[in-house]
Amino acid sequence: MIGYILRRVCAMALTFWAMTFVAFLIMELPPGDFATTRVSEVSAAGAKIDPAMVERLREMYHLDAPLLERYAVWFGGVLRGDLGYSLAYNTPVNQLVASQLPNTLLVEGLTLLFMYAVAIPIGIYSAVRQYSAGDYVASIIGFIGVAVPSFLFALLLMWVAYSSFGVVLGGLQSQEYQGAAWSWGKFSDLAAHLWAPILVGGAAGMASLIRVTRANLLDELDKPYVTTARAKGLPEWRLLLKYPVRMAMSPLVSSIGWLLPSLISSATVVAIVLNMPTLGPLLLTGLLVQDMFLAGGVLVVMAILTLIGTLISDVVLFWLDPRVRVSAA
Numbered sequence: 001m002i003g004y005i006l007r008r009v010c011a012m013a014l015t016f017w018a019m020t021f022v023a024f025l026i027m028e029l030p031p032g033d034f035a036t037t038r039v040s041e042v043s044a045a046g047a048k049i050d051p052a053m054v055e056r057l058r059e060m061y062h063l064d065a066p067l068l069e070r071y072a073v074w075f076g077g078v079l080r081g082d083l084g085y086s087l088a089y090n091t092p093v094n095q096l097v098a099s100q101l102p103n104t105l106l107v108e109g110l111t112l113l114f115m116y117a118v119a120i121p122i123g124i125y126s127a128v129r130q131y132s133a134g135d136y137v138a139s140i141i142g143f144i145g146v147a148v149p150s151f152l153f154a155l156l157l158m159w160v161a162y163s164s165f166g167v168v169l170g171g172l173q174s175q176e177y178q179g180a181a182w183s184w185g186k187f188s189d190l191a192a193h194l195w196a197p198i199l200v201g202g203a204a205g206m207a208s209l210i211r212v213t214r215a216n217l218l219d220e221l222d223k224p225y226v227t228t229a230r231a232k233g234l235p236e237w238r239l240l241l242k243y244p245v246r247m248a249m250s251p252l253v254s255s256i257g258w259l260l261p262s263l264i265s266s267a268t269v270v271a272i273v274l275n276m277p278t279l280g281p282l283l284l285t286g287l288l289v290q291d292m293f294l295a296g297g298v299l300v301v302m303a304i305l306t307l308i309g310t311l312i313s314d315v316v317l318f319w320l321d322p323r324v325r326v327s328a329a
Contacts, residue, residue: 004318005311008314012310012311016304019306020075020078021075023296024292024296027287027292028067028070033058033063033292034063034087034290034291035063036290037289074292074293074296078296083297084292084293084296086291086293086294086297087289087291088289088294093294093297094297097297097301100282103276104278104279107172107197107278110194110198111197111201111205112256114198114206115206116252118202118206119207119210119213120213122213123209125138126139126210126213126214127213127214128240138210138214141210142210144207145203145204145206146208148204153203154196154270154273154274155273157200161196170193170275170276172190172276172277173186173190197267197270197271197274200274212251213248213252216249216251216252217248219248220243220244220245220247225243226239226243226244229243246320250320250321253317253320254313254317256312256316267280268280268281268283279302
């Protein structure tokens with residue numbers, strides 16, 4: 001298993017370089033740069049900007065350098081742990097990312113646990129009780145969850161919470177607890193705010209996982225090894241969990257790699273609606289003002305999360321599926 005993990009880590013290094021290069025090219029696609037965007041904003045406001053200052057800005061941040069040279073300077077900083085300096089916030093990107101990353105990991109990690117904890121049992125029930133009333137209810141919930149946009153669900157939830165209960169949803173903490181030391185009151189306040197982004201963020205993913213779990217398990221239940229195990233007299237619940245459910249989990253486990261960054265990127269609009277202090281709004285700001293260091297720093301974090309999620313899914317698949325162990329050997 002150690003050799004399997006080492007091979008995956010070596011492949012991750014090359015993948016990380018490719019992901020950063022593609023992300024840099026995407027950031028460079030829009031015409032102009034931060035300097036031209038800043039000049040346009042100042043001009044639209046009716047003020048004047050010193051051309052010499054713009055040139056100093058271009059020279060300081062290598063905005064006039066060729067594409068590959070700018071990438072080399074930026075990627076060299078990334079390897080040293082320096083994500084650059086945000087021109088939009090006048091703050092090192094490391095500080096901006098460090099201030100929002102814990103909140104992002106907390107919200108998205110709990111959202112991921114919520115999705116799997118709810119979707120897998122419902123998917124198993126829908127497959128075992130195919131065409132039952134519960135199966136139809138789960139299917140309807142799944143279709144609604146996939147069809148309703150997350151930001152619309154967030155707006156509806158905010159409206160219902162305020163109109164029915166007088167509760168204002170938004171943020172992760174109340175005003176009086178922001179910046180305060182951790183206490184039981186602050187923890188309770190955080191828990192009272194966390195349920196909304198977890199429910200909104202996990203609704204669509206949970207609906208998809210229910211359908212995937214149901215479809216995979218239905219494919220496994222009709223296979224000969226299940227019939228053989230049932231003929232040997234194994235209890236139905238033990239047979240179900242030991243064989244077909246275990247095999248049906250492989251596609252779900254393999255989705256961990258792309259679920260982590262997709263939760264961040266897809267939750268950007270939801271984070272803005274709910275006023276969440278996460279990485280999504282930072283990425284959007286960086287892209288809107290063409291702050292390459294800020295946008296690039298957030299994309300680097302998302303690339304790292306993708307690679308970590310992929311490594312976790314590979315290790316779990318190695319333990320879960322004997323076919324992966326045979327192919328790895």
